[in-house]
Amino acid sequence: MGDAEGLAQHKWHVREEVRRRRASMGSDERLRARDALTDRLISLVRDRGASSVSCYASLPDEPDTSAFLEWARDNGVAVLLPVSLPGTRLAWTRSDGSPLVPGRHGILEPSGEQLPASAAAALDLMLIPACAVDLRGTRLGWGLGYFDRCLSELDRRPPLFAVVHEADVLPALPAEPHDIPVDGAVTPDAVRLFPR
Template sequence: MEAPEPAAPPEPSFVAEKRRIRGEVRRRRRSLSPEQRLAAAAGLAEHLARLVRETGARSLSCYLAMPGEPDTAAFLEWATGTGLDVLLPKSLEGHRLGWIRPDGRGTVVGAHGISEPIGELLPGTAVGAVDLMLIPASAVDLRGMRMGWGLGYYDRCIASLERRPPIFAIVHDDEVLPEIPAEPHDSPVDGAVTPSRVIRFAPRG
């Protein structure tokens, strides 16, 4: 008789809590009605444009939203129409990000089924030259800690930058939490934008 497989070590509590929060965020995002999604997209476009004006940004990074994510389409239409220089992410091997300056020829499906624009591909460090980074998140907390989806693309990107622009996470209102678990590699953000407001977190350190 073969010896039984050794039991897997118990999952650390912070890992379990991150898993729980991500699951709850996915559930709530799936439950939004079409009307709620449209209202959230309009609110995001308004407050993201407000942030751009307040910071004086002429260049920024953002993302193309997947179904259920806070929708950035209306904001991106405004940003390109205003003449801002916009970079959008491309997933590369090793869970790294490159950046694309869209040329208006549409999108293709990239890694993880995420839409990526067609255009000039720039290295991951190119985003360090923009005036403002707008990034996705599953949740943020009132300390400025951001939680992604567990693959680490943005944490690696941010850690690689010699110059770090102001970074704001884009989330729904109920995804701003009092506190979320943080690990040493997690990158804090300077603020968050929701459909109802722009939040600035206290400087760290």
């Protein structure tokens, strides 16, 4: 087995383990995690003095960002949500509380005016989804490359935080040259900063 094949297989196994672990969470555990994660996200935004952030509308098995998005709207924090486009490209739409609609891959997305991917460069902070992260800041996504492509094209990259469960912070993950490291991770348990 070649290096590329071994790397792909390792990533597949990590993704499957994370999917299994997330799917096994009970509803009470999910609610506690959502509330704790919301507190951590709010603390990060306040500590950084961020008035504009990116976030995402979470899928059922992802760390739940819904309460944070509501808090941000109620507290004047501008939020951009991703919209997936053909060719694994991202656009952004302002989160205004309007109903989300299923986009590509069945992911809920806003339907408002689309801003180019480069709009993220003006943000104070980016909160992005991840399958897992490691203690060096290596982020493992779900394999489609939307965020890596978007981040690689920004002329200025705001501080980047992956939003994951504590069990998704691993000692080490395989990294490829195109992977964009994150500055930290936000979990229900903590805000972690990674060395740079």
